[in-house]
Amino acid sequence: MVKHHLFWPVCMLAVLLLFNFIYSPSFFSIQMKDGHLYGSLIDILNFGSPLILVAIGMTLVIATKGIDLSVGSVVAISGALSCLTISKSSDQNAVSVLVLSIVISLVLSLVLGLWNGFLVANAGIQPIIATLILMVAGRGIAQLITGGQIITVTSSSYKYIGAGSLATLPFSIFLVAIVFAAAAILTRKTALGLFIESVGCKPTASRLAGIRSRTVMLAVYIFCGVCAGIAGLILSSNVSSADGNNAGLWYELDAILAVVIGGTSLNGGRFYLTGTLIGALIIQTLTTTIYMIGVPPEITLVVKAFVVLAVCLIQSEAFRQSIVARWKSRHYPAEREVKRHVV
Structure with missing residues (x-):
């Protein structure tokens, strides 16, 4: 059970939630006001939705041994447009x-994802460089x-x-549930998931086996761009409002x-x-915890970095x-000496 890939992420999320409960017993309280649920747990899910969406797209990109550094910029472009x-x-x-407005933003996000995929799959540029171009x-x-x-804007x-x-x-x-379910069904109920994993493990061998590795790479970068576009919305x-900076x-x-x-x-x-979903919730819970305990803004990123390092x-x-x-x-020490003499 300890070796299961979800064991430690779930444990760390539980530790963060327990700390919040000890620090503020009302952390788990959920109230109903005007037909809506309110509470810290609801806020974590709500404010963490954009990050979860971006992380879902990033998971498939990383599975192909790539990376997309431009998702933050795509988020800004989508919201601005x-x-x-x-x-x-x-x-x-x-x-x-x-x-x-939604169609224009998502289409542009798709095009930006296609651009990243073209640079990586067709132009042969390293993913970190190809996506760094669009990031800047x-x-x-x-x-x-x-x-x-x-x-x-004033649109209700x-x-x-x-x-x-x-x-x-x-x-x-x-929205997150729909995207997550679509990604899970496509990658676990069809052969697409195996294609992505094979391209990430051995791209040359997968191509020789008949898998269109370039098409797979284009697809995952496009999907990542669309996820970032929805997050921007x-x-x-x-x-x-939209803040391009x-x-x-x-x-x-x-x-x-x-x-x-x-x-x-x-x-x-x-x-x-599923691990990515838990990882995103850990980061959002950590952010909420940092703000709740009153960590000064100038050292927030430092505290966050140390906690993430400890988790990893x-x-x-x-x-x-x-x-x-x-x-x-x-x-x-005696046991070590015995083993050394036996060897």
Whole structure:
């Protein structure tokens, strides 16, 4: 059971939740107001929805032995373009304007994902370099769309995407559930998951076996771009504004951490969507904890980095074995001498 890939992530999430409960006993309290559920746990799910979406797309990219550093910029571009489209309309609450803004943003996100996939699969550029190009240029594109300003909208229908409620729960949770279910079904109930893992393990061998490795790579980068686009819609609609400079900032790093914490190796191959979901919840819970205990903003990232480092070390089997070996050598030196003489 200890060797199961979800054991340590679940334990770390439980430890964080237990700490919050001890620090604030009302942490687990959930209240019903005006037909909506409110509470810290609901906030974690709601505010963590964009990160979960980005991490789901990142999981499939990393499974192909790639990486996408541009997801934060795609998040900013998607939110900026949707808000710009709505702000230019005379009737911001019109359904046609809402649909148009969503379609334009998601199509552009798809195109940006296709661009990354083309550079990696067809042009043969290393994933970290190919996506770094869009990471830098994309942030500039987002600021060009917003004109360097924060675009605000007054569309109640658009605000519903990130701040609305369905069946007493935040609507963003249902969006995450749909994307997660679609990814799980496509990768676990069809051969697509095996294709992704084979491309990540041995791209040349998979190509010789008849798998279209380039097509698989294009597909995962496109999917990652669309996930980032949906995350951008949720972020911008939640605050009814778009900030091309700060929206989605450092999301690529948090998404990579969520994937790694969830048990997926950066070397590609086997991946775990459920582990990624738990990893993203760990990061969002940690962020909520840091704000709740009043950690000064200037050292928030430092505290977060140390905790994530501790989580990764605990998950490392080699690190745990070295700790156990040192403990045994210190407390049972005679046993070590006997083994040495026997050898």
